[in-house]
Amino acid sequence: MNAYALLGIKLIGVSFGSMAVGLLFMGLGRKVTARIQRRMGPPFYQSFIDVIKCFTKTSITHNFVMDLGIIMALGGLIATAFFIPFANFSILGSSSVVIVLYLMSIGYLGMAMGVSASGNPNATIGISRALALMMGYEIPFVMVIMAMLITYNSSDLLTYAVAQSNGIGSWHIWKYPLGFIAVEIAFQAMVGEAPYDHMIAPAEIASGPMVELSGKYLGIGFLLHAVQLYVETGLIVNLFLGGASSWYVMLVKMFAVYFTTLSINAVMARYRIEQGIRHLWIWAGSFGLLQLIYTRIWG
Amino acid sequence: MTSNMLPFIVIAPVLLGLLMLSMPKRLNWWIFFLLNIVLAGVIFTLKSKGAMSFTFQWTLFGTGKVVQKLGVTPLGWFFLAISSAATLLFSMFSLDFNDKKHSTAIAPLWLMLVGATNGIFLSQDWISFFISWELMSWTSLFIIGHGKTSSFKAGIYYYALSFFGTMAMMAGIWLLFHRTGSWEISSGVLKTAQDLSSHRGFALTVLSLFTVAFLAKSALFPFHMWPQMAHAEAPDDFSAYLSGIMIKYGVYGLLLFIVPVFALTPRGTIKSISGVPWPMYILAVMSALTSVIGTVMAIFTNDMKKLMAWSTVANVGYIGVGLATGTSLGYAAAMFHTVNHMMFKGGIFASLAAVKYRTGEREMHRLGGLAYVMPITFFTFLLGIIAAAGIPPLSGFNSKWMIFQALFEKKMVFVATALFFASTGAFLYLFRGLHTIFLGQLSPRFRNVKEAPPLMSLSMIVLMILMLAAGIFPGLVTGRFNDILVAAGLNPIKTTLYSMTGSTTSINSTLVASVFALAVGVVFFLFVIGGRKRRVKMMDNYTCGEDPLDWNVGPDRYHYGYDFYQPIKGLFSWMPLGVVEKGYNALGRFMERLGNLVTSISADGTRLGWSFVLGVILIIVIGVVK
Numbered sequence: 001m002n003a004y005a006l007l008g009i010k011l012i013g014v015s016f017g018s019m020a021v022g023l024l025f026m027g028l029g030r031k032v033t034a035r036i037q038r039r040m041g042p043p044f045y046q047s048f049i050d051v052i053k054c055f056t057k058t059s060i061t062h063n064f065v066m067d068l069g070i071i072m073a074l075g076g077l078i079a080t081a082f083f084i085p086f087a088n089f090s091i092l093g094s095s096s097v098v099i100v101l102y103l104m105s106i107g108y109l110g111m112a113m114g115v116s117a118s119g120n121p122n123a124t125i126g127i128s129r130a131l132a133l134m135m136g137y138e139i140p141f142v143m144v145i146m147a148m149l150i151t152y153n154s155s156d157l158l159t160y161a162v163a164q165s166n167g168i169g170s171w172h173i174w175k176y177p178l179g180f181i182a183v184e185i186a187f188q189a190m191v192g193e194a195p196y197d198h199m200i201a202p203a204e205i206a207s208g209p210m211v212e213l214s215g216k217y218l219g220i221g222f223l224l225h226a227v228q229l230y231v232e233t234g235l236i237v238n239l240f241l242g243g244a245s246s247w248y249v250m251l252v253k254m255f256a257v258y259f260t261t262l263s264i265n266a267v268m269a270r271y272r273i274e275q276g277i278r279h280l281w282i283w284a285g286s287f288g289l290l291q292l293i294y295t296r297i298w299g
Numbered sequence: 300m301t302s303n304m305l306p307f308i309v310i311a312p313v314l315l316g317l318l319m320l321s322m323p324k325r326l327n328w329w330i331f332f333l334l335n336i337v338l339a340g341v342i343f344t345l346k347s348k349g350a351m352s353f354t355f356q357w358t359l360f361g362t363g364k365v366v367q368k369l370g371v372t373p374l375g376w377f378f379l380a381i382s383s384a385a386t387l388l389f390s391m392f393s394l395d396f397n398d399k400k401h402s403t404a405i406a407p408l409w410l411m412l413v414g415a416t417n418g419i420f421l422s423q424d425w426i427s428f429f430i431s432w433e434l435m436s437w438t439s440l441f442i443i444g445h446g447k448t449s450s451f452k453a454g455i456y457y458y459a460l461s462f463f464g465t466m467a468m469m470a471g472i473w474l475l476f477h478r479t480g481s482w483e484i485s486s487g488v489l490k491t492a493q494d495l496s497s498h499r500g501f502a503l504t505v506l507s508l509f510t511v512a513f514l515a516k517s518a519l520f521p522f523h524m525w526p527q528m529a530h531a532e533a534p535d536d537f538s539a540y541l542s543g544i545m546i547k548y549g550v551y552g553l554l555l556f557i558v559p560v561f562a563l564t565p566r567g568t569i570k571s572i573s574g575v576p577w578p579m580y581i582l583a584v585m586s587a588l589t590s591v592i593g594t595v596m597a598i599f600t601n602d603m604k605k606l607m608a609w610s611t612v613a614n615v616g617y618i619g620v621g622l623a624t625g626t627s628l629g630y631a632a633a634m635f636h637t638v639n640h641m642m643f644k645g646g647i648f649a650s651l652a653a654v655k656y657r658t659g660e661r662e663m664h665r666l667g668g669l670a671y672v673m674p675i676t677f678f679t680f681l682l683g684i685i686a687a688a689g690i691p692p693l694s695g696f697n698s699k700w701m702i703f704q705a706l707f708e709k710k711m712v713f714v715a716t717a718l719f720f721a722s723t724g725a726f727l728y729l730f731r732g733l734h735t736i737f738l739g740q741l742s743p744r745f746r747n748v749k750e751a752p753p754l755m756s757l758s759m760i761v762l763m764i765l766m767l768a769a770g771i772f773p774g775l776v777t778g779r780f781n782d783i784l785v786a787a788g789l790n791p792i793k794t795t796l797y798s799m800t801g802s803t804t805s806i807n808s809t810l811v812a813s814v815f816a817l818a819v820g821v822v823f824f825l826f827v828i829g830g831r832k833r834r835v836k837m838m839d840n841y842t843c844g845e846d847p848l849d850w851n852v853g854p855d856r857y858h859y860g861y862d863f864y865q866p867i868k869g870l871f872s873w874m875p876l877g878v879v880e881k882g883y884n885a886l887g888r889f890m891e892r893l894g895n896l897v898t899s900i901s902a903d904g905t906r907l908g909w910s911f912v913l914g915v916i917l918i919i920v921i922g923v924v925k
Contacts, residue, residue, distance in 0.1 A: 007817075011817050011818075011821065012821075015818065015821045055825075055828075055829040055830060056829075056830050057830050058830050058831045058832070058833060059829070059830060059831075059832045059833070060832070060833055060834075060835045061832045061833070061834055061835070062834070062835060062836075062837055063670075063671050063834075063837075064674075065670050065671070065677075065738060067826070067832075070826075071819060071822050071823055071826055072819065074818075074822040074825075075815060075818040075819030075820075075821070075822045075823075076815065076818070076819075078818035078821065078822065079811070079814045079815040079817075079818040079819075082814050082818075092810065092814065094804070094805075094806065094807065094810070096804045096806055098700060098703060098804075098806075099691065099806060099811060102689060102690055102691060102696055102699075102700075103690070103691055103811065103815070105688065105690045105726065106685070106690045106691070106815070108726075109685065109688070109690065109726075109730065112730055112734075113681075113733065113738065116733075116734045116738040116739055117670065117738045117739075118840070119668070119738075119739055119740045119837045119838070119840060119854075119857070119858075120840045120841060121739075121857060121858070121859035122841075124734060124739060124859040125859060127730070127734070128731075128859075128863055128864060128866075129866070131726060131727045131730055132727065132864060132866065132867045134723055134726065134727075135720075135723050135724060135727065135867075138719065138723040139716065139719060139720055139723065142716065142719045143712075143716055146707075146712045146715060146716070147712075149707055149803060150707070150710050150712060153707075153802075153803055154803050154804060155707070155803040155804045156803075156804050206841065206843065211840075211841050212840060212841060215829070215830050215832070216825075216826060216829030216830055216832070219829065220822070220825070220826070223825075272866075273866045273867065274866055274867050274869055274870055277867060277870055278870060281870075292712055292713075292716070296710065296712055296713075
């Protein structure tokens with residue numbers, strides 16, 4: 001097979017695969033939340049229906065920056081998905097965690113740019129909260145990653161995943177227990193679930209960034225969240241849960257991560273924004289720092 | 300090979316600048332632009348002509364013969380080339396910026412400053428270096444002042460700190476001359492490296508005196524507060540030069556003198572922390588502190604030029620950390636970030652100058668929505684902030700990645716944590732600039748604002764292309780580093796046109812950029828096949844069923860811009876951020892009182908004054924006799 005065809009297949013596979021996985025998780029997640037709250041909930045394929053419906057409707061735009069921002073956002077996140085090893089397979093042969101962290105930002109920047117160009121103050125307030133929260137979770141997360149980085153002297157996610165492939169005992173949960181706690185707390189904020197759902201905050205700022213999105217813009221907004229779920233759960237699985245040897249194990253592990261997050265989300269209230277960041281710094285930050293100090297000195 | 304080209308590129312701008320003081324303003328800007336073309340042309344041909352130098356000898360009273368030497372070293376040429384290219388772009392920008400309404404009379408001084416800059420990068424001896432350094436200091440003082448009281452205050456502040464540094468450097472030069480008997484820079488480096496094992500106290504004194512001078516010039520901690528005054532108050536078109544080129548003199552100095560000294564010192568001569576000699580580790584910590592302070596201050600600043608000045612401080616912190624690791628990777632990363640910062644901050648300040656040129660506003664919350672009327676300016680700013688936030692596929696990512704690789708190589712994880720904090724914070728303030736100036740609601744006052752004039756737009760477009768090129772093909776810049784590294788006594792780094800190899804992994808920037816482009820292509824396809832879109836006026840927003848105009852809220856007030864990060868202000872209240880400034884202010888007031896005292900004694904010519912003078916003479920005489 002020639003290289004271009006292979007690249008094309010990878011492109012289509014990763015783009016639509018990550019969207020499909022994310023949408024599936026979102027659908028299952030709604031079901032899980034509903035059952036926790038003793039409701040029936042929508043069918044698990046509801047998210048697919050929502051997105052397809054969104055794409056068929058007429059949508060509203062204010063200017064070219066809005067279009068550009070939304071496209072850049074999903075493009076950036078899909079590009080990030082290429083650098084997450086899936087079932088111990090690195091799609092492009094390189095999966096540096098530093099690239100993942102920084103490339104994800106272009107998605108967020110695009111989203112932020114697109115919705116601020118809509119001119120609705122609620123959207124911008126949501127973005128300002130999201131960015132502020134980023135200061136909270138990014139630092140603990142990075143500290144834990146650095147702990148792994150100096151152990152293996154490599155920043156490749158595949159290296160970490162392969163190092164954990166000898167059964168459950170070799171998982172990084174046991175090797176970096178404090179780091180795992182820190183990352184779990186930070187992860188809650190990364191996907192924006194309660195108690196860190198300041199960005200969306202439906203009752204306060206009318207769904208924040210989503211407030212002005214309609215039709216295909218809203219559809220891309222859903223897809224954005226789907227790919228974000230794929231990327232971030234994939235990141236956690238590769239970092240801590242031993243990667244995976246086959247695609248269904250990978251999916252189960254990824255959903256397990258999301259399931260934990262949802263369960264916490266279902267029973268928590270929202271912090272105020274500065275409380276949220278302080279909480280992240282104090283708890284996630286101190287666990288992360290302890291892990292880093294431990295690994296740097298004794299690891 | 301002796302070349303008369305070298306003194307030409309130093310002295311011609313200075314002399315022509317003096318001559319221009321008597322010429323009309325508009326003509327001056329043209330001369331400035333044309334001479335910059337000539338200079339850039341000459342400088343770019345210098346490299347191919349091989350090693351060359353120009354020597355000039357004279358006798359200094361009491362110390363014998365002084366040999367002044369200008370020459371082209373790999374490091375000097377590199378800085379010379381990037382600064383002349385950037386100066387050319389900025390001068391093209393200024394040509395349109397300085398019309399009848401906005402014109403300033405700084406062109407002659409600026410030209411002299413360009414000469415001084417070339418002198419700094421060409422000097423092979425401390426005398427030439429010092430003369431150029433001083434010329435640079437006072438010309439920039441008058442440029443920053445440019446005839447406004449508030450600006451002159453900022454200029455004085457800048458000059459006072461820089462003067463402190465210059466004095467320290469002079470002391471260092473004298474000590475070095477005393478030790479080596481030569482004014483040459485290269486022999487100073489060798490001797491100091493030897494002294495680090497035999498006369499450690501002396502060597503460390505010399506090194507710290509020079510470091511003070513370089514830190515003061517590059518606004519590293521504890522001199523981090525002058526850019527927010529000087530950059531903000533300087534003429535708008537000059538701010539780009541100030542932030543793009545002038546802030547790097549200190550970096551050049553550190554790369555020229557401090558890093559090679561430690562590179563030449565055998566390992567184990569001085570105690571090291573985490574594999575880095577402890578003086579360099581302190582430098583790394585101070586630089587990291589600089590970026591943290593710069594970042595936090597930038598987040599809560601409302602003046603757009605001040606915000607970007609703080610961002611400059613933060614970025615110089617990155618450069619400082621990179622070079623403080625002392626490895627080839629760190630040295631290369633520092634140079635790479637220097638180039639990138641020159642491009643992206645030049646672009647950002649150019650776009651801010653364009654905004655101010657069209658609107659006359661500097662307070663961000665009074666602007667908004669300018670992207671819809673000034674698209675080129677907006678895209679320059681956008682690419683600038685993407686690069687500044689270190690996001691691929693722009694150039695900033697490559698250099699930040701290299702800096703982090705240098706830190707990982709030495710396992711300096713705590714310094715790296717501070718830098719990651721600064722890097723995340725950068726996202727906050729950069730997005731704030733983007734939103735508050737260019738996005739959100741467009742005020743009715745600015746509905747008829749036009750795009751920046753052609754030459755300004757052209758130089759911004761060139762800057763955008765450069766940023767993209769260095770981002771997608773890092774080898775265009777990193778490929779030039781290896782002969783500089785070898786000349787400084789370090790190992791070469793591994794790099795190709797597309798990829799860079801660090802300590803923990805290698806990345807292919809071209810691959811990252813193409814994956815991003817392809818992914819955007821897929822999304823664009825989805826966007827096109829999706830349903831029809833309809834364009835709606837900005838004020839037709841979702842407002843829970845209320846019409847903002849009923850509440851007398853127009854686009855101006857509907858723009859969320861003022862005190863953007865108010866909810867998280869309290870989180871930083873524990874940081875003692877203003878302590879150093881307060882200390883300087885107290886010192887400043889003390890000096891002012893001292894000055895007043897002396898003036899009051901001597902000015903009215905009373906007996907007290909004469910007795911003071913007599914007293915001083917008496918003390919001197921006693922000192923001499925003893």
